[in-house]
Amino acid sequence: MAKYAMVIDLQRCTGCGGCILACKNENNLSEGVSWSSKIAWTEGTFPDVRYTYITTLCNHCENAPCVKGCPTSAMHKTEDGVTNHDPDKCIGCRYCMTGCPYGVINFNWEDAHAGWQEQEALIADVTAAPAEMVQQVGGTSIPYYNPALEETYEGVRPRGVVEKCNFCNHRLENGQLPYCVESCPSNARAFGDLDDPNSDVSKLLAKFRSFRLREHLGTEPKVFYVREFTPGTNVASKGGV
């Protein structure tokens, strides 16, 4: 039994969105669905401008409002503290989305990868219809379909249910890191067990002052942030506290 958490180092984060793309790739996410996302904004007045980028994902809260609000236990906590979701039990009521203070749960309004089911080619007999391409390549629903998900979850989720980050459950089962952690080109993410003082996350939290999103709500998020995105504008955090 572990107490899984993620630590995101905002000084290392470059706002590149590699995590978002890697997550969409790894988890076969449909267009418009992002388990890993961001909130970014510009403030100030020319020339005193600052751009802030906060990468977001399911916070895997200890006191998860989405779990409490789920009438069917589709949304549930695992013994490792991960907030998981069972699409078979999901009735699509979206109470979890209402309850989540972070807006990181997606609802599938359409069939997965609807665009890839189209039958029309751009240039007749010269290019392929999207569905033909999928068939030609032998993928399931998309040509670059990742079958690894099926080991613990559904490869793609049906219309009418919610979906969100599960810390790459299928990878954790195999002793691998969540794909966003592995893929981040800026090395901004760490993942591990909070109960293990030697884990990357424990070491980082010992080294740097951290914060979590909307901490005052008492949700006890398991995603921690350290340092700042724009280090130069904050002397105290540059190089760490």
Next chain:
Amino acid sequence: MKNQAVRDDVKDVEDHSAISRRSFLKLMSATGGATFALAGTPKLSIFDFAKTAAAKTNSKGEWLPTTCQGCTSWCSKQVYVVDGRAIKVRGNSNSKVNGIASCPKAHLSLQQVYDPDRLKTPMKRTNPNKGRDEDPQFVPITWDEALETVADKIMELRDNNETHKYMLMRGRYSYMRDIIYDRMTKIIGSPNNISHSAICAEAEKFGPYYTEGEWTYRQYDIENTNYILLWGADPLSANRQVSYYLSAWGDALDNAKSAVIDPRFSATASKSDEWLPVKPGEDGALAVAMAHVILTEGLWYKPFVGDFVDGENRFFANGMVNPGTFEEKYTSGLVKWWNIELRDKTPEWAEAKTGLSAEQIRRVAIAFATAAPHAISWVGGGPVMQPRGSYASMAAHALNGLVGSVDNVGGTLKANKEYTQSFPGSDDFMDDIAKEGKSHKKIDHRGRKEFPTLTKGKSGGGVVTNNAADGIINEDPNEIKVAIGYMNNFAFSAPQSARWFEALAKIPFLVHITTNASEFSWFSDIILPSTHHMFEKYGYVKAHGNGYRHVTMNLPVIEPVWDVYTDETEIPYLLAGKLAERGFTNLLDHYQTYVDPETGAAPANEAEFALYALKHATHKLWDPAKYQAGDKFSGWEEFKAAGVWNSAPYPFKKRWGKMKTATGMFEFYSETLKAALEGHAEKHETDVDDILETCNYQARGEMAFVPHYEEPLVHGEENEFPLTFVDYKSRLNREGRSANCTWYQELRDLDPGDEAWDDVAKFNPIDAKKFGIETGDKIKLVSTTGTIECTAKLWEGVRPGTVAKAYGQGHWAYGRVASKEFGKSARGGNNNELLPADYDRLSGSSAFYGFARVKVEKV
């Protein structure tokens, strides 16, 4: 709403930090763009993440090496292949340049190789009329029909002794390029192989060449530097070594301060200490003013530059200095530079030019030089890909000479040595027709009086890519009858693109080798579908960064999705076969000399040819008997499995005093440029001043040979065109080729200020108010040469008086996502339809930045 709550919450956290966000902004205002010194912060040990680069993914597949050419970083990659399908991409841990780091746009390659709009088969147009509004009415044809038609057209030229009317246009390439670009063009018998280099960033190489003798892109040792001064460069988004810099930037900031000079607040500016929103085209003024400050403050790096004989600084504003009083070490012409250009270029002078405060200019210059020699002046495309940009390139790069960071730890470095070899020569296969044809002048006018293109010191040494359109239209020096383009899209990627519409429509027989039916294809007669460079092709490229150079291979990690062949190897080989069938065997005979280095066997087919050519080119890297330096392999199979060879580590300071300049020194007074300009003038029987006047430069006399300020040459009068257009590259651009990927469109808002599924022109609210523009308005931008439509957005990250928009959107062809309606209307606007065709004539570069004025109209 929840996003707003999270934002507020993050702001709360910031407000409780040692210096609050509000006081930061207040401080910024007080100092007019502030800097925050942080003395004595210890470098923290890098916390280690347990990355699983070496671990195997559980599902049944394998990671196979290849190379990404989405941008010119040219990272070594690994692709995860399951049941013959490519499903994931990551950095190749065998590379010492990029390692496991892999930028966001690399993922988009999956949506390119599996793009449903890729061509499955060759096709031809059935509508003989060519034009932007003429539907080509493409129909599929067989490879035999396609190649036989091309071969017939080439034979016609040969039969009529007019092979010089054949042209090959090269866009993005691997180093297999010479097979189709050089050898094939020569053996057919034409001088007209035209590369895209001058719409890339040749002017960036001009400064380094005419100061330190290296016509090359630099690498920057950011892990060991204390100051990074970026001139229009945005390495966290685009070019070069984006993956590497993404991986190193955060920790580099522990030690280094960074300052970004750019009229637009870039992604790198968002991760920097300071933003200097210079007026477009005025970078040269800023650079010479910084040089002035560095000298008057006595901050030049004396172990590199030398010093006054008596140690007393004689650089005072406006004063002349006696050259005899200064003894240089590894540089040449410092005092001349001062006397000719720098002495009156005070920060106060530059303030009026640049729109930056003299205080900020002085402060940044001092901070930069105080970090000497571990201080980087990083010259990007923005300040130099402008008319007259060559001198800004020299001026900004010369700062590296002043602080001694050239070839130094924490400084600016050239490329390490590598040991690939050329393909067999073509001389023996050029018959009399070919030799006569080759002797004609080139279609791009390089080397003419008005186009010196002084690449590597030689008049006409480089290409003037975009002027080839005018050459074709005006049949100057001759008409082009048969042309082939590959992995290019000049009808989209070259400024004033409409000229290319006309030029391409005029060519009687045009062939395009491409993955997608693009704007260039629209005017073509035959379109040949090519493999995707990253997943289906044999090739190799060379790139440098992180103190190393790697040679990384494009390898076929999957079977080609459709019946397609490789542009640079297989297609020329197949075409050579068709030419041989028609009695012209020279090209095939030449290609038969590309033997397998292991067995000596000649290629029996196009696939073997591609493989043998690659093994030949990389022979010294993988054959232990031919080992030179860097990584050592037991043979081809081991090299192929690694996918990449790494050079020896960078040899710092080895070039001090031994640079490839006329003096051997780092030249502040460029004897090297003097010789090149005089050579060009002599060729045209005139003097250097006349050349400079012809080419629209302001320098006369000795000024021509030193880095100096030139006023921007701008198209459009301010009263009619009130805003200066600022073009930049999206961080998801795979050059111009990713707009048909839904991931690109969904995440276009990863560029600060940009919006998903849109193409926004960003206005400062001050200007927006003036022109009655609001966010979301559909607008037209109108320049002196073109008009595009896009969406307006108000944003504080653009300098008043400018409007900024990313390049990448505006495809009216390419695919179902990229265009609004294929062949008819574009999604957003193509910046190149707005930009006039003008040049930095000394380098041949097309101008992209700081030179085009526009007006805005609501649609």
